[in-house]
Ligand SMILES: [Zn+2]
């Protein structure tokens with residue numbers, strides 16, 4: 094039983110009711126009570142608050158069997174805009190959403206290998222955020238907040254990127270840097286949590302209790318949904334599956350340890366495997382992960398033997414690593430997400446299913462489905478936007494206080 | 510947000526209130542409301558039910574600041590007895606508890622290496638259960654239930670041991686076999702879950718949200734407390750850390766896979782390491798895990814170099830394996846439990862702390878404490894007894910229906 098202040102509980106309940114309305118509009122207070130487990134009286138109060146905030150609207154009545162007609166509410170899509178930012182090692186994706194979480198505008202920027210300074214990354218984010226607001230043609234006042242996802246370990250309360258392995262960032266006050274360019278409330282988290290929430294709201298985890306969302310990109314990790322909610326861990330750093338050991342004393346990982354899962358199944362791990370198996374392969378684009386993975390994906394679709402060999406060698410590790418998650422969490426579903434999974438697609442998933450079955454225990458394996466993320470847009474942008482929505486609901490009644498603690502006197506270190 | 514029927518929620522709330530009363534008697538309804546997050550009205554109703562069941566009693570009043578005196582309740586220790594059974598690979602421990610979960614009687618039986626038939630194990634359990642009831646001199650009518658923990662994967666609903674690797678049991682209807690000897694209601698689960706609940710109620714996890722209880726015995730595994738509650742997974746088989754891969758293509762494990770954590774850090778894994786490092790060691794008692802681990806523990810206390818070498822070699826794997834749990838779950842505490850941990854004691858824990866720090870990421874590592882289980886008796890018996898208590902509360906109002914579904918026509922297979 095999680096405990097919290099009555100204010101925390103009220104915010105959580107308000108958020109849960111809005112989530113249900115966004116997931117299924119129109120809906121009645123009775124349906125919301127059934128879906129959330131809250132009393133009808135509590136739901137009625139929370140619906141009243143959301144109506145006052147103009148986040149939802151009354152949309153008519155439905156007949157109830159033998160009773161009075163029931164009032165229906167729906168999300169007010171134009172009641173506000175949310176921005177989700179997915180900062181990855183090779184790109185920045187930004188999407189602008191209406192309150193129903195439909196994408197209204199999108200902007201992408203490439204992050205090139207040399208660009209490891211926070212100011213460079215912040216520049217890309219600022220440009221793309223400016224672009225989506227301009228494209229959507231909305232007034233800034235309607236932007237309720239910007240959720241920002243950055244790889245590695247983050248401190249949500251202070252807005253600091255504590256450790257981003259790809260750029261060797263340590264304690265970078267990312268939200269403070271972004272505040273110099275972006276006037277909207279900002280909320281920081283990482284892609285593991287963003288993609289897990291996206292699957293929970295709109296994807297393969299909808300209506301499920303226990304799930305693992307495996308992110309396969311430059312970095313790899315696992316977003317955890319346990320008991321129907323995001324599992325963050327005591328210091329918001331749960332899910333670091335990429336840095337669990339799969340081969341003791343194995344390949345050197347960029348985190349400094351040996352034999353991590355990421356060293357074999359992250360984009361550069363796959364490139365290294367390709368180089369080892371076939372040093373002269375035309376699939377290999379040195380220094381360009383995206384081009385290499387795209388070439389591999391194309392060759393895989395054409396049943397190219399080298400591509401198949403690379404994928405099977407990768408799945409030796411990936412299958413064992415996902416089996417570890419199945420044995421530990423006993424989830425209903427494992428979702429493969431992020432750009433490497435999405436590029437390699439169903440041929441990868443088919444290999445992964447076999448690879449996991451070779452390593453997982455029969456009982457948890459029988460209970461687990463392994464699927465590709467069904468979300469057509471960038472799940473990390475979507476999840477980051479939900480963090481902005483959560484933040485906006487938390488701030489109700491405490492405006493115009495800033496949405497996060499500001500950093501004072503904390504030094505930032507960037508080791509190039 | 511976990512959902513369930515209103516009956517489930519009521520049972521869970523009744524159990525939570527009783528747990529709080531057992532943890533701290535005497536207490537007031539106001540304190541219980543604060544501790545559980547339930548409303549005072551709900552707590553008052555549940556306290557009334559527990560009073561009717563004679564599980565708790567009124568014990569007087571305390572002054573409240575400026576208000577009416579508050580009624581105090583306490584657990585009625587003599588309101589019933591609970592039995593906890595810990596079936597392990599090398600022993601059966603049985604403890605009989607009063608309702609305050611004080612141990613009133615205890616019986617142990619050795620399970621010898623050849624004894625792998627369910628009937629043999631059931632014989633030990635029946636003898637020990639008979640012994641504790643006789644020792645305690647209580648009438649059978651007061652025994653509310655018997656919680657039985659058996660290693661491996663179990664189906665709680667049907668009372669079947671689906672897979673017990675040490676004896677190669679497959680689909681053994683253990684509770685049906687026990688019912689032929691034991692008349693009390695029986696509840697089946699496994700030691701990972703039993704020890705985790707014991708730590709949550711009375712041990713190192715009390716008052717904490719996220720914790721991992723690492724069981725080090727013949728088998729190894731991880732009991733998971735997430736969000737303040739036991740994480741079972743979708744088919745009650747979460748926590749199989751012993752069969753996660755730490756050395757791809759490494760040592761053969763008894764589960765049939767290679768390179769599992771258990772193959773290195775389970776009791777027979779440690780024996781194998783001793784044999785590899787020092788084949789003629791006098792510490793080695795072939796075919797006797799208990800004697801070998803005891804000899805190792807004694808030698809470790811005397812700073813014997815061979816013992817130290819074996820422990821350090823074991824911790825190479827154990828440290829990496831526990832670091833995986835720290836990186837994945839980001840827990841507040843990791844508790845080392847079960848007989849191997851308890852025999853090797855603090856010298857092991859000191860080595861483990863260093864070993865984990867070499868492999869875990871700094872942020873989750875900084876948030877985690879690593880401790881030995883502080884529970885002086887067998888935590889698995891204690892946890893199993895709480896499962897019997899939970900079952901007894903569930904059955905309120907539906908007596909005399911049996912506590913579990915009976916097995917009909919399901920074949921049991923024992924491959925020797
Ligand atoms: Zn690593």
Ligand SMILES: [Zn+2]
Pocket residue numbers: 751752753762763764765766769771772
């Ligand atoms: Zn194994």
